[in-house]
Amino acid sequence: MAFVQLAEGELHYQLEGPEGAPVLVLSNSLGTDLHMWDIQIPAFTEHFRVLRYDTRGHGKSLVTEGPYSIEQLGRDVIALLDALGIQRAHFCGLSMGGLIGQWLGIHASERLQRLVVCNTAAKIGTPDTWNSRIEMVLRDGSAAMVALRDASIARWFTADFAAANPHQAKQITDMLAATSPKGYAANCGAVRDADFREQLSLIKVPTLVIAGTEDAVTPPAGSHFIQSHVRGAEYAEFYAAHLSNVQADAAFSDRVIKFLLAR
Template identity: 75%
Template sequence: MAHLQLPDGVLNYRLDGPEHAPVLVLSNSLGTDLHMWDTQMPLWTQHFRVLRYDTRGHGDSQVTEGPYSIEQLGHDVLALLDGLNIQRAHFCGLSMGGLIGQWLGIHAGERLLRLVVCNTAAKIGSPDTWNPRIETVLRDGAAAMRGLRDASIERWFTPAWSAAHAEQVSRITEMLASTSPQGYAANCAAVRDADFRDQLGAIAVPLLVISGEADAVTPPSGGQFIQAHVAGAQYAGFQAAHLSNVEVGEPFSRRVLDFLLAR
């Protein structure tokens, strides 16, 4: 692990893979950390210099004063690239990470090679969903995070998969329980306020959109909307809930790899 000093905080990151390979940046979902991508690492590090980081307010990155915005989180990615002297990179983000990817595609496409957004939408939820969650987390702290951990199992994974993979489910959901309540609430506000529905046409880099067919958090219709509004975008659906990269593992990894390596 390593750390990048931002003007207002510290960003935790990790680099794996061949030193001179193309860089692939991975962006975590709300309530997880860079280890949510562990399943993908054995395959992807054969082809890429993989740059994982903990989004501000998550993992070992600093919890700065909120609320945050997706624009702010997008600028964190650009600061990370600048700090590591990376001019252009592939980017893959899931859920909140997919919102960050959309912002980058719209506002900083010249820094991207190819873009993958997974289990996300141009707008996720409404204030009626997010505001009570923010209020509860800020009021109840760690107890609220433990409650979210328990509730996340049915949102993040299909019942059959979670029943058969209890150890993996526990590993991922414990990330949520250990997330800073203040950092989580600040990121909830970023997701709440993001709305790229009228800006998607500005994305000009090659784009792959991935959805989980059983994802109740960001249903396939949200991913299909993105694909329909970005010229040339590709779409892939998997039989999975919200964390499709964890649940379907190898097929997810292969589909992303095929897209990133395409000529």
């Protein structure tokens, strides 16, 4: 296992793929860890040096006092790049990872080559929704994480995919039950407070926006909004719920690779 030392603790990461290849950073969704990208690694490492990490509060990374902010999580990415001597990289983030990508595109574009934001929006949900979830998780701890895991199958995957791939769906949703309640609640605060609707036009790097047709968490309308406000942004949509990278699998990977390799 590899870790980068931040001021407050360690950030867990994995670096795979050919040395000298362009670096592609993968950023996980709320309630998962870097293994949510496992299905993409064989295809991505054919072309890229893939750097994936557990967002603060998730997996094996540090858990600090919350609430967090997307700026804080974005600066963690910059610290990771700095520690590994990586000046510029492609970035692909899903859901909360897509919010981190938007922040990087707005505030640290000099560190990015190309940007992919998936199953996300410039603003996700309402404060009331996030506050009630934070309250439940901090009150009920691990029991709340198990309840969220059980409810997440319907949010993260379409019913037909979950029925046809129960083992794969369980592997992903089990990540949620294993997430630190304190870390999860702190990240909920980051998502709650993020709103990039007035800043998207500041993103100047080539951008691809990916949506899932059946995504009730971040519906395609939010992805269309991002595309329409980022000059020249491309758009792709797959039959999927919230975790389109898992459900669309090879089609998702192929579309991302095609975009990142474009001249």
